[in-house]
Structure formats: structure tokens, C-alpha cells
Amino acid sequence: xxxxxxxxxxxxxxxxRGGILRTAVRSFQEVxxxxxxxxxxxxxxxxxxxxxxxxGYFWTVLGPILGVFSFVFMNYMGILNxxxxxxxxxxxxxxxxxxxxxxxxxxxxxxxxxxxxSELIMRTNIPKIALAASAFANITYNALVSLALIALxxxxxxxxxGLGWLVFPFLAxxxxxxxxxxxxxxxVVGIIARxxxxxxxxxxxxxxxxxxxxxxxxxxxxxxxxxxIMLNPLTYLVEFPRxxxxxxxxxxxxxxxxxxxxxxxxxxxxxxxxxxxxxxVAERL
Amino acid sequence: xxxxxxxxxxSLWRKFGASAQxxxxxxxxxxxxxxxxxxxxxxxxxxGEFWALQDVSFELHRGEALGIMxxxxxxxxxxxxxxxxxxxxxxxxxxxxGRVGSLIAAGAGFSxxxxxxxxxxxxxxxxxxxxxxxxxxxxxxxxxxxxxxFIDMPVRNYSSGMTVRLGFSIATNTxxxxxxxxxxxxxxxxxFQKRCFDRMLGIRRQGSTVILVSHSVGxxxxxxxxxxxLNRGISSGKVSVEELGRLYDLQNFRNAAVQxxxxxxxxxxxxxxxxxxxxxxxxxxxxxxxxxxxxxTGDALxxxxxxxxxxxWQDRSEFEFGEAIGLEMHxxxxxxxPEAIFRYTVDAASYRFICNVDSAYDDGxxxxxxxxxxxIIRTTIEAPRFTPGSFDVNANICQKSFEGHxxxxxxxxxxxxxxxxxxxxxxxxxxxxxHFDARFEVxxxxxxxxxxGTTGGSAFATSADT
Numbered sequence: 215x216x217x218x219x220x221x222x223x224x225x226x227x228x229x230x231r232g233g234i235l236r237t238a239v240r241s242f243q244e245v246x247x248x249x250x251x252x253x254x255x256x257x258x259x260x261x262x263x264x265x266x267x268x269x270g271y272f273w274t275v276l277g278p279i280l281g282v283f284s285f286v287f288m289n290y291m292g293i294l295n296x297x298x299x300x301x302x303x304x305x306x307x308x309x310x311x312x313x314x315x316x317x318x319x320x321x322x323x324x325x326x327x328x329x330x331x332s333e334l335i336m337r338t339n340i341p342k343i344a345l346a347a348s349a350f351a352n353i354t355y356n357a358l359v360s361l362a363l364i365a366l367x368x369x370x371x372x373x374x375x376g377l378g379w380l381v382f383p384f385l386a387x388x389x390x391x392x393x394x395x396x397x398x399x400x401x402v403v404g405i406i407a408r409x410x411x412x413x414x415x416x417x418x419x420x421x422x423x424x425x426x427x428x429x430x431x432x433x434x435x436x437x438x439x440x441x442x443i444m445l446n447p448l449t450y451l452v453e454f455p456r457x458x459x460x461x462x463x464x465x466x467x468x469x470x471x472x473x474x475x476x477x478x479x480x481x482x483x484x485x486x487x488x489x490x491x492x493x494x495v496a497e498r499l
Numbered sequence: 500x501x502x503x504x505x506x507x508x509x510s511l512w513r514k515f516g517a518s519a520q521x522x523x524x525x526x527x528x529x530x531x532x533x534x535x536x537x538x539x540x541x542x543x544x545x546x547g548e549f550w551a552l553q554d555v556s557f558e559l560h561r562g563e564a565l566g567i568m569x570x571x572x573x574x575x576x577x578x579x580x581x582x583x584x585x586x587x588x589x590x591x592x593x594x595x596x597g598r599v600g601s602l603i604a605a606g607a608g609f610s611x612x613x614x615x616x617x618x619x620x621x622x623x624x625x626x627x628x629x630x631x632x633x634x635x636x637x638x639x640x641x642x643x644x645x646x647x648x649f650i651d652m653p654v655r656n657y658s659s660g661m662t663v664r665l666g667f668s669i670a671t672n673t674x675x676x677x678x679x680x681x682x683x684x685x686x687x688x689x690x691f692q693k694r695c696f697d698r699m700l701g702i703r704r705q706g707s708t709v710i711l712v713s714h715s716v717g718x719x720x721x722x723x724x725x726x727x728x729l730n731r732g733i734s735s736g737k738v739s740v741e742e743l744g745r746l747y748d749l750q751n752f753r754n755a756a757v758q759x760x761x762x763x764x765x766x767x768x769x770x771x772x773x774x775x776x777x778x779x780x781x782x783x784x785x786x787x788x789x790x791x792x793x794x795x796t797g798d799a800l801x802x803x804x805x806x807x808x809x810x811x812w813q814d815r816s817e818f819e820f821g822e823a824i825g826l827e828m829h830x831x832x833x834x835x836x837p838e839a840i841f842r843y844t845v846d847a848a849s850y851r852f853i854c855n856v857d858s859a860y861d862d863g864x865x866x867x868x869x870x871x872x873x874x875i876i877r878t879t880i881e882a883p884r885f886t887p888g889s890f891d892v893n894a895n896i897c898q899k900s901f902e903g904h905x906x907x908x909x910x911x912x913x914x915x916x917x918x919x920x921x922x923x924x925x926x927x928x929x930x931x932x933x934h935f936d937a938r939f940e941v942x943x944x945x946x947x948x949x950x951x952g953t954t955g956g957s958a959f960a961t962s963a964d965t
Contacts, residue, residue: 220596220597221596221597221598222594222595222596223584223594223595223596223599224592224593224594224595225581225584225587225588225592225593225594226587226588226591226592226593227538227539227541227587227588227589227590227591228533228538228539228541228587229587250624250629250630251624251625254620254621254624255621258610258613258617258621259610261612261613262610262612262613265612334625335585336580336585337583337585337601338583338601338625338626339583339584339585339599339601340625402530403530406523406526406527406530407523407526407527487534490530490533490534491530491533491534493586493587494526494529494530494533494539494587496580496585496586497515497522497526497586498522498523498526
């Protein structure tokens with residue numbers, strides 16, 4: 215009997231308290247404790263997702279390519295005038311949509327994580343943060359696919375693939391962190407009020423037009439629009455990593471840094487929101 | 500730590516919104532309060548909310564098994580979910596020591612497209628096992644579930660019995676300190692159910708605490724050593740399993756009686772119009788009871804049947820086992836009725852006309868000559884032998900000289916016999932409705948006959964017939 219686990223679990227009405235950093239540390243500890251499970255849940259869903267599709271794993275490659283296709287198509291038709299890009303437009307847009315995809319993917323996977331695991335919430339006692347964190351595996355996987363595709367397209371476009379490509383993932387990290395923070399908050403609040411996720415998606419659907427994802431910011435001649443774009447912190451989170459990747463000089467380093475710090479703060483807030491509200495979601499699933 | 504409890508529930512309260520819209524509104528408000536650093540609003544009921552659990556407390560120790568019973572909507576599942584940490588309390592606390600294995604639904608988290616083998620791995624992790632533990636116990640899990648040949652087949656192709664067997668086998672193999680079981684034992688064939696019970700007793704002997712939610716008095720009686728009865732969120736506290744069975748059965752009997760009243764007896768109010776019934780109305784009554792709850796020739800009318808206390812003749816709907824029951828018949832006689840006979844029959848839940856209470860026989864052919872007017876007839880059933888349950892009363896008025904009913908009214912009233920405190924009617928689950936006291940004694944031992952016709956045990960042969 216000495217091997218028995220003596221850990222005591224106590225549930226009360228308003229369990230979770232403590233500052234933002236303590237909450238974050240505790241959350242990371244819980245995820246780490248259940249890392250095996252997080253990984254297994256990811257591989258389970260990953261395998262299940264592709265077992266029944268004809269194209270199988272090829273879908274993860276096809277997704278990002280289809281994402282950029284519409285912009286390239288519009289560009290070739292002359293509907294879209296993105297400005298003067300330093301590399302061929304398809305590559306420029308692909309890097310932009312990949313970066314944007316990091317953030318949107320993080321929001322999407324994180325925010326739907328709890329809903330997707332509603333059965334486990336109701337029937338097991340796995341910490342909810344661990345269930346939500348299983349989305350990180352998805353996010354990481356998709357990011358790796360995007361990175362490989364970017365390298366491939368750069369080589370095909372005869373663009374120099376250098377040190378920038380190695381630094382690029384780290385520079386893209388704030389977008390993932392920002393998206394995860396927003397996603398974590400939506401994942402709990404969105405279960406209580408279902409339309410929150412829709413609102414946020416609509417919001418970012420508009421934001422892509424105010425962020426130089428598939429166009430060049432400096433070639434926007436409307437002064438008001440240009441000013442809004444330059445006020446948008448997402449601009450720097452997209453612009454700076456792309457400049458570094460393409461070995462272009464960028465004057466945005468300090469603004470990028472500020473936006474990156476803000477992203478991490480939003481991530482911490484997202485964890486805190488998640489922690490504060492998580493025990494209210496089970497009855498709304 | 501003080502005490503050696505494994506589960507401690509301390510004045511637990513939990514409320515819910517009755518409507519989806521209210522739940523949305525209050526969910527948003529509570530989430531808002533939390534985000535502003537305040538507690539959720541859990542002290543009082545807001546409009547549209549109800550208490551699903553009220554002030555539930557109990558404590559369990561190593562090796563103990565608690566059965567939780569209650570009719571649908573009594574709060575069992577809510578309590579189990581609070582114990583599992585799915586819902587958070589509104590007031591009070593739940594404390595658990597050690598690893599909690601939950602069989603809230605065996606096979607929760609099974610992925611239909613993956614094989615049984617992969618699912619054992621995933622489910623083991625979900626229940627808190629380490630990969631090494633899962634590998635060590637894998638063969639035992641599979642063999643207990645009896646799925647050796649099918650373990651590499653996708654779970655999608657399993658039967659529901661196979662799924663539950665595998666889920667149960669995993670959960671009980673995690674060596675939980677506390678095991679929460681929700682009615683899963685009803686699935687699976689008899690042989691597997693037997694093995695489940697053996698397994699549950701086994702893990703109790705190893706010191707695990709078991710909490711079993713069930714609708715089966717028999718299952719709880721054989722598995723548990725104490726019980727908790729829930730009725731609309733109010734708990735009985737920890738009671739003996741016999742008491743739990745009593746409380747649960749009584750609740751079911753009461754509900755059955757209420758249901759019967761609702762379905763059959765509203766006609767009484769409709770018939771109240773017959774109070775001073777016209778000739779036409781009386782003449783148009785249905786003559787025989789082909790599906791009709793009341794009818795007759797119209798010469799007389801049973802306006803009301805009351806079930807009463809035999810001392811005070813006040814309304815009463817519940818009686819102890821064997822206690823005298825009073826019946827009061829309110830009659831309106833339209834035409835003179837010589838040689839009238841009053842008769843009751845009683846229906847049990849699943850049988851009709853289980854007994855007869857008849858003025859002609861029971862009163863030694865006392866026949867009543869009735870003139871037009873209103874009468875009240877009181878009957879005392881002296882020592883009824885109804886087993887605990889819910890019963891309906893049928894009443895009719897006949898006449899010695901007429902083969903048929905002057906008036907009949909079926910399911911005119913109902914009463915409940917409470918499960919007795921001094922004896923345990925385990926046959927409650929069986930459909931018997933009448934009980935006779937009896938003595939059992941071993942009068943003589945007969946030796947068993949061997950297959951060749953000679954007597955077997957000689958030790959018995961000498962004592963027989965001496």
C-alpha cells in the first residue's frame with residue numbers, strides 16, 4: 215500500500231486564484247505532467263483524420279498551397295495589384311499567408327480544442343489545459359510543413375536560402391504565441407457564448423486587409439489606409455520575419471520587438487482567462 | 500493528514516439553469532465576474548435556476564463501497580460529475596485522496612478508427628497510467644475483456660458489449676484509489692457481469708473505494724456496504740444498503756401512484772358534473788368497461804373513492820406493510836336499488852384484479868337496500884398482505900338480481916405500501932404483489948441420489964427417517 219498515491223485533490227466553488235505568472239507556471243506544469251497524453255491525443259486525431267481521406271497526409275501540404283492560390287490567381291488576372299515585391303509574387307504571398315496561417319491556425323486549433331474534446335471533459339478528469347495544449351502538436355506540425363514548403367519554393371524561385379530561413383521560425387513564434395493566447399481565451403469563453411469565435415474570425419478576416427500579408431505596405435497610396443497599416447502591430451509581426459527570411463533590410467526591428475513582447479503578454483492573459491473560466495464550461499458543452 | 504478518508508464530500512451545493520437561454524446569460528455573467536476577479540454567483544438562486552444538489556455530505560474510507568440511488572433527475576449524475584471534477588461546486592467541497600478511476604462511461608475517449616490496442620494505450624493515459632504501466636498490464640487488460648483475437652481490429656467494428664468490456668477492463672486495471680462507476684454493469688452478458696462484480700470486490704479488497712450509481716437495488720445490495728439516496732438534490736446522508744433500497748423503492752412507488760392518479764383519476768373531476776345528474780346523462784353511461792374507466796346502467800353512481808386512515812377517516816395515501824386500509828365510497832343513487840353489493844378490486848403495478856373486497860361475501864351476504872339519495876360507505880381492509888408497492892383501487896356497485904355493473908369506476912384511487920423497516924423485501928425486484936408469512940425449517944435431510952441409483956452421502960442416510 216505504500217505505493218499508493220497520496221495526492222489529495224480538492225474541488226471547491228472558486229478554486230483557481232493567484233497571479234498571472236503563477237497561473238502560467240502552474241498551467242505549464244500541468245501540460246508537462248500530461249505531455250504523454252497531449253502527444254498521444256494529437257497522434258490519435260492526426261491518424262484518424264487522414265485514415266479516411268484519399269489524399270491522406272498530402273492534405274497538410276495541399277492546404278497552405280490552396281491558401282495562397284486565390285491571391286496569385288487574382289494577381290495574374292490583374293484584379294489584385296500587390297505593389298512591387300522583392301521576390302516573385304507567388305513566393306511573397308506564400309510567405310505572407312504562411313505567417314498569417316501560423317496565427318490563424320493557432321487561434322483555430324486552440325479555440326476548438328476544448329469543444330473537440332468535450333467527451334473527455336465530461337468523462338475523464340484530465341486538466342482542461344492539457345486537452346487544450348494538444349492543439350500545440352497540430353500547430354507545430356502545420357508550421358513545420360509550411361517551413362519546408364517555403365524552403366522548397368525559395369529554391370524553386372532561385373531565391374537565396376540562407377541563415378534567414380533558420381532564424382525565421384523563431385521570428386514567426388510571436389504570431390503563434392499571439393494566436394494561441396487569443397485561441398485559449400476563445401476556447402473557454404466561446405463555449406459559454408458560441409458566437410464569440412465567429413466574431414473573432416470575422417475580425418481577423420478583415421485584419422488580413424490591414425496587414426501586409428499579400429501586398430506591400432509601402433505601395434499603398436491611400437494615406438489613411440497606410441497609416442492604419444503602420445499602426446497595426448500585426449504588420450511588424452509579419453513584415454520583419456519575412457524581410458529577414460528574404461535577406462532584406464528592415465527598419466522594423468524595434469517595433470517588431472515591441473509587438474512580440476505584447477504577443478507574449480496576450481498569451482499570458484489568454485492562459486489566465488482560460489484558468490479563470492475553465493470550470494464554467496463543462497455545463498455548457 | 501487527519502483521518503483515513505479517501506472521499507470526503509462536505510456540504511456540497513450545486514445549481515443549474517433550467518433553460519438554455521438562462522444558462523447562457525448566467526454563464527456570461529459568471530464568466531464576466533471571474534474575469535473581473537470576483538467569484539461566480541453561487542450563494543443564491545437566480546430566477547430560473549434550481550438546486551441540483553443541496554447540502555450533500557458524506558465520507559468514505561479505504562475499501563468502502565457506496566451505492567448512490569435516486570429516480571431520474573434526482574442529482575446522481577451531477578454528484579458523480581462533481582466527484583469527477585467535471586463540474587465545480589457552488590458551495591462546499593469535494594476532496595479525494597489518490598488516483599481517481601472513472602467509469603462514468605466505459606470507453607470514454609475511444610477513437611473508433613483506431614485499433615483496440617491503440618485505444619488501450621490512449622485510455623490508459625487518460626486514466627492516469629504511465630506508458631510503462633500500460634505495457635505491463637496490457638495482457639491482463641485484454642484477457643479480462645476477452646478480446647485477444649480482436650485487439651488489432653478498429654474499435655468501430657466492436658459491438659457495444661465489447662467496447663464496454665474493454666473500457667471496464669482498462670479502468671479497473673489502473674489500480675485506482677477511488678473508482679466512480681455509473682451504471683455500466685448493466686451492459687455485457689451475464690458471465691461478464693459476474694466477472695465485473697468479482698473484479699470490483701477484488702479492487703475493494705486491495706483498498707480502493709468504489710462509488711456506484713445504479714438503478715438496481717440488487718446490484719447495490721450485493722456490491723455496496725452503504726448507500727446514499729438522492730431526491731431532487733436532497734441527500735439521505737449515508738445509510739445502510741437496506742435502507743437505501745427502501746427509500747428508492749418508496750420513491751418509485753410514490754411516483755407510480757402519482758402517475759396513476761394523473762392518468763386515471765382526472766376523470767373524477769369530469770364526472771363531478773353528475774353530482775345531480777340528469778336522467779339523460781345517467782342513461783348515456785357506457786354499460787361495460789371495454790376501455791372505459793367508468794360506466795354502468797346509471798341506476799347508481801360512484802362519485803368518489805377515498806383512501807383513508809381507518810381511525811380518523813382522513814385522506815391518506817401511504818400505509819405500512821400489513822396496516823389496515825380504509826376505503827370510503829361516495830355514492831349517488833338515482834333509482835331505488837334493492838340488494839346492492841359494493842365491491843372493490845385492487846390492481847398492482849403489473850397485474851390487474853389481484854384481490855376482491857366484497858360486501859356480499861365479507862359481510863356474510865349482507866345486502867343493502869338503497870333508496871335514492873347520497874350515501875357514504877366505509878370499508879376497512881383489516882390485515883392486507885400487499886407487498887410494498889403502488890396499488891390502484893377499482894370500485895363497483897352490483898345487484899344480486901342483475902348480472903352486470905350498476906356502476907363501475909376503475910383506478911378510482913391509489914395507495915402505496917411502504918417498504919417495511921424491520922424486514923428487507925429483496926423480492927421487490929420480482930413481480931410478486933402479495934406476501935404470506937411462513938416458517939421454514941429443515942425437517943429431515945435426504946441423501947442425494949447418485950447417478951447409479953444408490954444413495955450418495957452415507958452420513959445423511961443414517962439421520963433420515965429416524
